[in-house]
Amino acid sequence: MREKEKLLSFGEPVSFIFSHSALKEGWDNPNVFQICTMREVGSETERRQQVGRGVRLPVNQDGDRIRDDQVNVLTVVASETYERFVTGLQSEIEREYGTEGVPPPPPPHRNKTTVSLRKNFLLKPEFKELWDRIKLKTRYAVVIDSVKLIADVLPELDAATIRKPRITVSKAEMRAGDNEDIFEAIVQSGARTAIDLAGRYPLPNLIEIMESLMENTSPPMRLSRKTLLAIYNGTKNRPVAVENPHEFAVAAVNIVKDKLADQLVSGIKYQKDGQWFEMSQFLDEITTWEDYVVKSTDVAGVGGTHLYDGVIFDSEGIEKPFIQDLEKRKDVKLYIKLPDWFKVPTPIGNYEPDWAIVMENPEDGDPVLYLVRETKSTLDLSKLRPDEERKIKCGRQHFHALGVNYKVVTSAKELPNGGV
Structure with missing residues (x-):
């Protein structure tokens, strides 16, 4: 503890730090990824304190906080008495942030898996048309009264x-x-x-x-x-x-x-700024946790409908069933879980939209629909957190400026053509 600044410096050749009291007091390190309870943790307050140290956003070599779901994972090796504590913690998160804000329940152990890019998708006319519509970047203008x-x-x-x-x-x-x-x-x-x-x-x-x-x-x-x-x-x-x-x-x-x-x-207004997201930014492979993936199956004999052979979801209650329903629908030609680098600037921080979908049009007119959809637990935006509601409103204006159909939905049943 006397040389903790030296131990935590990036110039020190240390690959692992073990401390029996680091989670209690006197140790301010955001990069905690594994916690092993070597004794029975009696009070809920102490458990909250320990978990709280581990769920802080980690810091890279430049001192910047990293917002990456593949990095921001805390593993707790604990006894069975932790089960009730974790269940209660999940319930509190759901009450505070809604169903879509709840992370998948922690399994007894996790296996990693890899989802691979279906490169032939990048050559499909439907994908090219979709990408040409949504790839354009914008800038916004606001007026303060x-x-x-x-x-x-x-x-x-x-x-x-x-x-x-x-x-x-x-x-x-x-x-x-x-x-x-x-x-x-x-x-x-x-x-x-x-x-x-x-x-x-x-x-x-x-x-x-x-x-x-x-x-x-x-x-x-x-x-x-x-x-x-x-x-x-x-x-x-x-x-x-x-x-x-x-x-x-x-x-x-x-x-x-x-x-x-x-x-x-x-009063926000968006307009195109002449820049765009490059298709080359899609990674060939993404390594993630197996519990957070729904496999994209080849139902129609065309190699599946998602851009990757597996879809990474953020919430059990909303995104997972949405993916499963999309996978069953024959009118969905292809869809993308938009990556975290696909960001829309807003005055209150970047907005990351959820889904881009190409599907058959059940109405007369254009034979194909190109959609962007945001999945939430409610259609009443006032029930969301204030900044979440504001970002969605900004996202709606961004895609309106691009001429792209954008809506908030709670399930795949709210897409055109009804049920799944």
């Missing part, structure tokens, strides 16, 4: 609860084990004192704090000082800004970001 933004922010900022800053001083005894690696504080019951810090220190520049918080979002958001000052001058909550400027700034910026995001999305 400062007056409306201020009017939207002030009611919520007026109602925000911002408490005075306080610290709690506790007296404790320290216990150090002679024969074990332990050093802990034993807090004496009742030996706590609360101290009010309001008015004890010089006030910082509130507008500078708000600017810094805005710029350190992902992606960064910026407003003029004039607008931020107008928000401060207009709120009835100004007295608490003097008592606790940092908490006031945090509350104000959170409200501003939310209202600004809504305004950016509601």
